[in-house]
Amino acid sequence: MNWEWLKGxxxxxxxVNLRLLNNISVSLFSNNAKATYIVDSRTLxxxxxxxxxxxxxxxxxxxxxxxxxxxxxxxxxxxxxxDDYVAKIGESDNDELLNYFKEKIPxxxxxxxxxxxxxxxxxRNGGETRGLKEEISRRYGLRGRNISxxxxxxxxxxxxxxxxxxMSKLPKFTPESFLKVxxxxxxxxxxxxxxxxxMSGKDIEESISKKIDLMRKYGISEFNIHGIGGENVEKIKKxxxxxxxxGRLKKSVKEEGNIIVVxxxxx
Amino acid sequence: MKKVFTFHKSIGFNILSAFGKRIDGDGLIxxxxxxxxxxxxxxxxxxxxxxAGITKGSEIYLKSDIPSLIEFVESGR
Numbered sequence: 001m002n003w004e005w006l007k008g009x010x011x012x013x014x015x016v017n018l019r020l021l022n023n024i025s026v027s028l029f030s031n032n033a034k035a036t037y038i039v040d041s042r043t044l045x046x047x048x049x050x051x052x053x054x055x056x057x058x059x060x061x062x063x064x065x066x067x068x069x070x071x072x073x074x075x076x077x078x079x080x081x082x083d084d085y086v087a088k089i090g091e092s093d094n095d096e097l098l099n100y101f102k103e104k105i106p107x108x109x110x111x112x113x114x115x116x117x118x119x120x121x122x123x124r125n126g127g128e129t130r131g132l133k134e135e136i137s138r139r140y141g142l143r144g145r146n147i148s149x150x151x152x153x154x155x156x157x158x159x160x161x162x163x164x165x166x167m168s169k170l171p172k173f174t175p176e177s178f179l180k181v182x183x184x185x186x187x188x189x190x191x192x193x194x195x196x197x198x199m200s201g202k203d204i205e206e207s208i209s210k211k212i213d214l215m216r217k218y219g220i221s222e223f224n225i226h227g228i229g230g231e232n233v234e235k236i237k238k239x240x241x242x243x244x245x246x247g248r249l250k251k252s253v254k255e256e257g258n259i260i261v262v263x264x265x266x267x
Numbered sequence: 268m269k270k271v272f273t274f275h276k277s278i279g280f281n282i283l284s285a286f287g288k289r290i291d292g293d294g295l296i297x298x299x300x301x302x303x304x305x306x307x308x309x310x311x312x313x314x315x316x317x318x319a320g321i322t323k324g325s326e327i328y329l330k331s332d333i334p335s336l337i338e339f340v341e342s343g344r
Contacts, residue, residue, distance in 0.1 A: 078331050
């Protein structure tokens with residue numbers, strides 16, 4: 001699909017080499033600038049507000065033809081987000097982790113892991129992630145929420161991968177035996193609690209009690225409470241201050257900006 | 268970088284019109300000829316607020332959420 005037809009709309013493009021023109025993208029923008037179009041090295045930016053009705057119709061008539069010939073017609077933010085996703089998911093640590101877990105975790109969890117790794121990269125770059133988290137939960141339910149929580153907190157590297165590596169050394173190891181452990185981690189993650197904005201102080205206390213029971217069941221001696229956002233950080237600090245657990249318990253708090261991780265060690 | 272045709276969110280309605288689609292009273296995209304609501308790749312109705320574009324495969328209507336974006340990218344864009 002080439003852009004030659006645009007030369008009919010914008011006479012100044014007639015002097016642009018066709019090969020150069022056909023290698024660029026076309027973007028319809030909308031603002032009060034006076035220019036009808038701006039060509040930069042990669043994009044022909046067309047100002048929708050400055051087009052005549054006839055010019056608009058000429059462009060719109062072409063849109064279905066572009067799609068039929070294999071070129072997507074995309075909302076500009078979505079296109080930028082797609083580029084951002086490709087860049088972030090291709091970062092070496094993400095790429096390495098995805099390659100490692102390919103064919104080790106259930107096939108249906110793979111897109112969830114990809115979405116979760118993207119979420120984590122956005123989070124690490126200081127971006128807003130609440131919307132992304134909700135989108136993952138909406139599509140993938142509890143599994144989506146849990147995997148994104150585990151992934152954001154680095155548990156695929158610190159728990160799931162070591163679990164596989166240790167198990168795979170055993171003589172009777174089978175992929176199915178790992179999947180059982182993996183399911184337990186994804187559904188119950190006995191080593192962590194993720195506090196979200198809908199949890200009250202009482203909910204947090206109850207969840208800690210349940211997790212401690214699970215820890216005793218699985219012989220795990222420590223677990224982390226994670227919170228992101230000022231409101232969650234304050235709730236966790238308040239609960240931890242007044243926490244009463246049978247037996248000896250050590251606490252350590254790591255707080256950075258609006259992120260808190262409280263480590264509880266049972267002895 | 269792949270060659271693409273992009274549009275500002277405010278032009279989404281015009282783009283849909285070019286594909287013979289309109290918006291119903293609930294904000295969902297509807298086919299002008301059949302009157303039926305169009306569905307995204309994973310079978311969900313598409314609200315104009317989350318309309319992210321159209322791609323090949325006899326016109327696949329894209330939603331803007333991250334799972335849809337990943338499906339779009341993984342399908343070769």
